[in-house]
Amino acid sequence: MSDNLQNQPTASLQNPTLQLIELPTAPKNASPVPELTSIHSVRRRGPYGDGRYRGNCGGYLIRNLLRYFQPKRVLDPMSGSGTCRDVCRELKIKCDSFDIRRGQDATNTASYAEQNPVDFVWMHPPYWRMIRYNDDPRCLSNAPTLDDFLNRIQQVLKECKTVLTPNGKIAVLIGGYSDRGRYQPLPHLIVERAIRENLWLACTEIIRFQHDNTSSKKQYRSSFIPGLHDTCLVFESTKGGA
Ligand SMILES: C[S@@+](CC[C@H](N)C(=O)[O-])C[C@H]1O[C@@H](n2cnc3c(N)ncnc32)[C@H](O)[C@@H]1O
Known part of the structure; x- marks a missing residue:
């Protein structure tokens, strides 16, 4: 028996879960x-946003990122239930936010017309069509193909870059998932789209453990390796070189 296993409590040896x-x-x-x-693993979601909003994440990762990068102004262009806005309120950071559910499309240049420059963008898009948010064809969860979804993500990155200060950061929280029998590695594909927009990873990718998500309460007949995390990618402008 390896040292690692010897250190595990007995209960964990009997039940690997x-x-x-x-x-x-x-x-x-x-x-x-x-x-x-x-690695980010916090079970509590904190007093931020609304846990009943599908696909919502807790506030502590956003909070840590904001404390680390210390932006003066933040933009959340896919705000859902407003988790990022609530974290910013607590940290006393200005936050602008909008969502297609309130009529503003993050892929549309017009949505950024009045936008002041920001040092940090929090972007938490739909994981393509894993959850359908509404019937609005402009919603990224209604993108008919993977390529169309990635084109729209790339467009949002491009638009956000236009309002980003020179040392600003764009954080994207996204996860891969199996779509109609085919695994879609969305974080990897988005890195490739970001590079096309002259954005480069500013730091390590952050693996966020998804505690208590909807699928963890289900039982499936099929066999697969469950994904228990999504990934936060923090980008910055390559400033002409990479
Ligand atoms: C994963 S949820 C975000 C959850 C959010 N972080 C929260 O605190 O609840 C993705 C959001 O993206 C929004 N969305 C999808 N397409 C959009 C678009 N084209 N423009 C703006 N928002 C969009 C959806 O309405 C949904 O609220």
Whole structure:
């Protein structure tokens, strides 16, 4: 038996679903938010947004990112129930937000016409058609093909870049999923689209454990490897070189 297994509590050896995950020790550094690492695992969602809104994420990852990058103004162009807005309110950071459900389309240049420059964009799009948010054909969850979905994501990145300050960051939270029998690695595909817009990863990708999501309460007949995380990608402008 390896040391690792010996260290696991007995219950976790009998039932692998109770297995504890031991995280590696992060190197000490000058980060103002030492708990922000490439793995984010917080079960509580915090007093932010509305947990009943489908596809919603908790507020603590956003909170850590804002404390780390310390923007003066934030934009959330797909705000849903307003998790990012609520975190910004707590941290006393100005936040502009809109959503197609209130009529503003993040792919449309006109939606940014009055927008002040921002140092940070929080972008939490639909994971293509995993959840259908509404019947509006402009909604990214209604994109008829994967290529069309990625074109729209690329367009949103392009628009957000037009209102981003030179050292600004665009954070995208997205996950892969199996769509009609084919796995769609959306984070990887979005990195490729971001590069086309001269955006590059500003730091490590952050793996966010999805505690208590809807699928964790279901039972499936088919066999598959469950995905338990989504990925946060933080981009910055390549400033002409990459
Ligand atoms: C994953 S949810 C965001 C949840 C949000 N983070 C929250 O705090 O509840 C994705 C959101 O993207 C919005 N959306 C989809 N297409 C859009 C578009 N073209 N323009 C603006 N918002 C869009 C949906 O209406 C939905 O609210």
